[in-house]
Every structure is written in C-alpha cells, then in structure tokens.
Amino acid sequence: MPGLCEQLDPTKWAELLKNIDTVIFDADGVLWLEMDAVPGSPELIERLAAMGKKIIIVTNNSTKSRIAYEEKCQKLGYKSIKKDDIVNPQVLCAVEVLQRTVLTKRKVYLIGIQGLKDELDHNGVQYVGDGSDHFENYSETEFLYDVPLDPEVGAVIVGFDSHFNYVKLMKAANYLRDPNCLFIASNEDTIFPGPNLNVTMAVATAAIVTAVKVAAQREPLLMGKPFSTTYNYIRARWNIDPERTLMVGDRCNTDIKFGVDHGMKTMLVLSGVHSLDDVDTYRKEDRKYLLPDFYAGKLGDLL
Template sequence: MNRFSGAGISRKSFNCIFQIPTRHLSRSPVIVPKEPSFYPFTKNVQKENFPRSSSPGPTRKVPPFLTMNRFSGAGISRKSFSCIFQIPTRHLSRSPVIVPKEPSFYPFTKNVQKENFPRSSSPGPTRKVVCDLCRSELLGFEQQSSKMTVTAEPAALNADAFQAVLPQIDTFIFDADGVLWLGEDAIVGSPEFVEYLLNLNKRVIVLTNNATKSRAVYAKKLASLGYSDRILKNIVNPAAVVADTLSRSGIKQLKKKVYLIGSQGVKDELANVGIEFFGDGPDPIENQPDKRAFLYDFHLEVKHEKVGAVVVGYEKHFNYHKLMKAANYLQSEETLFLATNSDETCPGPNPNTVIPDAGPLIAAVKTAAGREPLIVGKPNTPAFDYICRRWEIDPERTMMIGDRTNTDVKFGKDHGLKTMLVLSGCHQVEDIVENQMNDREDMVPNYYANSLGSLLPSRYL
C-alpha cells in the first residue's frame, strides 16, 4: 500500500478501487495489462514512492490502473460503463471521452484524450463518473485500510447455474413491475418460469409495493398476461397489509374511522374488511371560505375523537388542505399513523418525467405532524410479518426476487431471505457495485440474472 498510500480497496483484481492522495494523482502513468490479471499491483503498475514522513492529505477513490491525467470527460453511459470513481468536477468538461463500440479491459490507453491536471492546485469538488469495464468482474474483494476482508460476491445465474440453487428454495417471492411485467406486457419468459416453479411444487408469492390497485385487480392482470391461476390468491400489496394491520388493531370494534390519503386499492382493501374511511378524492382549498395566505382554521367533517387512524399513500389529489387535516388528526397519540410505501418515484412511459410516489407525500405529513408512520411496504417488516402469518414460510428456504436493490433486495436481506436481482427492470449491476462501494451490504443481492426467462431450462422455451 505504500505505492498507493490509501485504503478502501473495493472490487476484484484489476478492477479495484482505492484511495490515494489527490496531490499524487497525475505523477506517473499506469501500465494496463492486455489480459485481466489477479496481480495488477505487483506487475502492472509503475511504482509511486509517496513521501513517508508527511501526511498523505486529502484522498479520493480511483481505479489503480488509471491516472487522472488519462481521464478527463463526462457523459459516459452507465449501461456500458461500470467502474465508478470520483474526479474533480472542474475537469469534467475539458476534453471529450471517446467511448469504444465494444467494452474493453483497457479502453483508456487508446480511447481517452489526455488531460494534464494542475499539480499544485486543490482538487476541489468531485463527483462520481462511470468507466468501461467488464461488469461481472466488478463484484468481489473489499479492502479497508491495510486489512483485507472478503465479502460474498453476488453470483451471476443462468439456467444451468440456477439448477444448483433451486433445491435450496421452497418459496419464491416475486416483485411485480420489472420482474413479472413491464407496463401492460409480460416480460418474456416470466410466465413460463413461474409455471416451471409451480410444477416443481414450489410456493410462489407476488409482493408488490404498488397500493393503487387491490389484490383482485392485480389477479386479473396476472391472468390476462398468461400467468397461472394457481398464484392469483397469493398476491400481497401495501393496501392489503394496511387493511390487515388496522383490522387487527381493533379500530372496527371501537367504531372509529380512517382518514385516508390514498388510491382505489387502499379503499377496496379497507372496504373488504369492513373499515370505514373518508377523505379520499378531491378536496380543493378553493371550497374553503378563507382566502388568506394561510389557513388558520378549517372545517373537519369528522371530529378528532371519531378518527382512529390516518393512512397515507399515493394520491394524485394530495394538497395543502389534506396535509393540514392529516397533521391535525395525528395530534392525538391514540390515532394510528400508517403509510403504504416509501418509494420516492414511480416508473412512467416518459423517462424524463419525474412521477412522485407515496414517499414525498408521507414525508410531508410526518414533518407537519411531528410523528413517524408505520410504513408497511417493502423493505419494512409489516409486509414480511403478513406473509409469515399467512403462509408460515421458512426464511432460510425462501428467495426474494426483485428489480430494485433498495426495496426488494433490502427486504430480503433484512429478513433473512436469499435474494436475487433481475436486470429486467429498474436497477443494474452498476447499482450493486455502487452499494458495495458505499458499504450498503443490505442492498447487495446473493444472486443476479438478466431476467426470469434466462433461468428457464431450454426445453421449456
């Protein structure tokens, strides 16, 4: 480490990332091996003797086979570039980077224009940039300071490799959007894969974080997309968990109502268990007589003592008036505060349009009320408890399969399940790598695969 004077090595062999003093980043070029090597630090890197008597000063993460005088650009696609490191933001726009048509283990020796960074100046602000490396090799070793520790490397699965994992699992829990379907279409191979598992007597559960529709509506969608009718009663979403939680709380026996900020799915599930609710739908401020800048008083159609819970989820009619009502109902400590899911945004047809999900609405209410909600959706425990009560699963023999590391993978890791990320939806291998770099091991899956269809034996295709 005296030739790198740093710590925090992360990633396998030549793909390692570690920290070196920023004042030494442009002193010596690094020789990049033509073939991947497990010994890049002993054979392939020219020696840099850092002064031993002085403090190394500020550090930042860089790959060992790159020097900052070789890299100077931005605008690199995350789809084809995987290795993440930081460079000074003041140098990001000086020279363009020529992106190779095919991924290369040594793109920087031929494809990147040279940039000589000033040696005497402070590096200033930095931000993450992604470079081109073999994605599957990015996962593995992690070194902190001078002590090497080995972390479990997520295993890439195909149809053959999956056969070794299959006997260890009795129950498969699937996320829906990005795993079973995208928009209104089934993902190729997913219905056949689910059928394959069912024929092996595996239990299949669908767990979505979308509370805008009821389980009955999702069952109809699954059937229309060609999924087996054997899973149509094995659907769980936050709306169902909210209704179950409130039903077990005794709110119905106390003859209290729920103030609801939510969509049709929550309304349907509450109605199914006989819980009364109000507040859903449009509630325009213009209907109130007070036209001043602030609403100092307003009419509550249901008195505080008659409200047993406030439930917040995604609702397109959310406004200041609803926020004020929810915050005031929650001033009583006896009023339960439940929320469906904490997702910040939801997917839509236009990737350039941000569509806020329930998370921002929940954040507004909890800030105004000064209370923390019980969030029932992934990755939180109420959804897991609901599944355990209903199916009595064995966590050690259960696998959570999803397309998001921060909800699906974290849900599985937090509750002792095996986890798999499929790359057919939101998150990609680059997101796994970033989680490893930032010590978010609860968001690093045990396995990853291109899609469910890629795990299906060829005779079933």
C-alpha cells in the first residue's frame, strides 16, 4: 500500500524486486557517508546489477563531476557503477533544458562555479559572467542606469557562486526582464552540511536564488530532486516505467517526494538524514507526499 512505510527484510525485498526493473539510488546517506561506504551497500548494489536490474544514481550534490563520482564508486566497491549511470540533475537538466528550448539567443549568463562550468563546457554551451565581476569595473552612476549586457544572452542559470555580488544581481535581473530569457536555478538548498555548523553556517544557493527572484520578480525552473525536470530527463534517457521503478533515498523531502510525485515505489533508508520519527511527524501532518512505501535500516539489511 502506498505510503505505508513497511519494513523490508531480505524475503520481502526479494518479493518486491519481482515487480521492479529499475532502482534509482540517492548517494549521500545511502551509498556512502562522506568518504566511507555504508556497510553492505556495495554488496547490495552489485547483487542487483548481477540480477540485471537497471541502476541509476541521482545525487543533488553537484560539488563533483560525474567522472569524479565514478572514481569514488570504484574506490568504495560499487564496481558496476559508471559515469553514465550517474545523474547530477542540477547540471544535466540545465543543459537538457537549454538544448530542448529553441533560444534565439544562445549564450547563458552564469551565476555559478566550477562544477557547473565543467558541464556547460563539456556540452558546448557558451556562457558569460563567471568569476568575479567587480563593481570597481564600472562607474557607479552609469552602472545603475545603463547596465552593460551581452545581447546574445538568452538564459540565466543561478547556482552557488562565492563571487555573487550587486553587479551580478543587476545583470541577472536585467537579462530576466526579457520574458523569453530562461530562468534556471540549480537548487534551493539553504545551507551546506558541514562539520562545524555551530561555528560557521555555510550559506548555500537558496539565498542567491531568492535575491535574483526578488530582483527579477520571476520564478525559476528548478533542477534536481524532487522536481520534474529531473524525472523528465531520466524518463527520456532510459525510458523507465515508473510503476516498475523503486526510488531509494535517505531524505523524505527530496528523494521520497521525488518518487511519490512521479508514480514510483519508494524506500527510505535510515542510514542518512531522516528517521522513522520524521516519518511519524509527516503522517500526523498528513503530508502524504513525504511518506515512503517501504523502509530499511540500511541497504545492507536486505542482503
């Protein structure tokens, strides 16, 4: 039954797999925690691969390129996982959206850092605006009333950018005055998880996206889980049948919601962010879209 949060054991897992062709895994908190594999996860993934199940890794963490993720998988024992099995939706969907859209102007105004630039370069997407863009380069009054804009820009992509400043905000907002200019945001994470959150709160992408949203008075297309941009990308690329697909993750608001919203079966693992207490809370609040069909302590419990 959907949203029942039934605990799986190896027998029930084997039964479930009879109706599953594709398993989509989140990475952080499911496959690994920082630099260590979650015990048993590599064995389970390799067993699924040997059974001929299609395995797709979908991470919202865009700090690494897909090649770097493949290297990490190989090192931690996920031998069957290759670069092309890994989806970094924030980046890939942005490229996909750009390629699908008939833009009369081909350049992107980019608020973003290296990971995003690497994938745009790899896909031959031209961009401007990366790196520092200092106010000192412009006369203050001229700048306020005559922002220098590139006439070839037809899309604005906003991700995390440690150089973000007033100049970039003005440029992004002014490009977005054109209703035909695409507005894409990589994610709305508020803070970065880190070892010293009590000392330093690492402000993430949401604050930057919000600044551009307020300035431009527009809403962006959002990439990553749980959004449909990611689902559409996966569906188009692998032709998955959602009813025969299981989404596995450690976060209800991204992974489980992604599965529920797109008609997949869902499983929560308790080796990462969310717990059964969280699930109880969501049930009391009647937030059905956050409730998994199944759960396991960790993937290794299903061996």
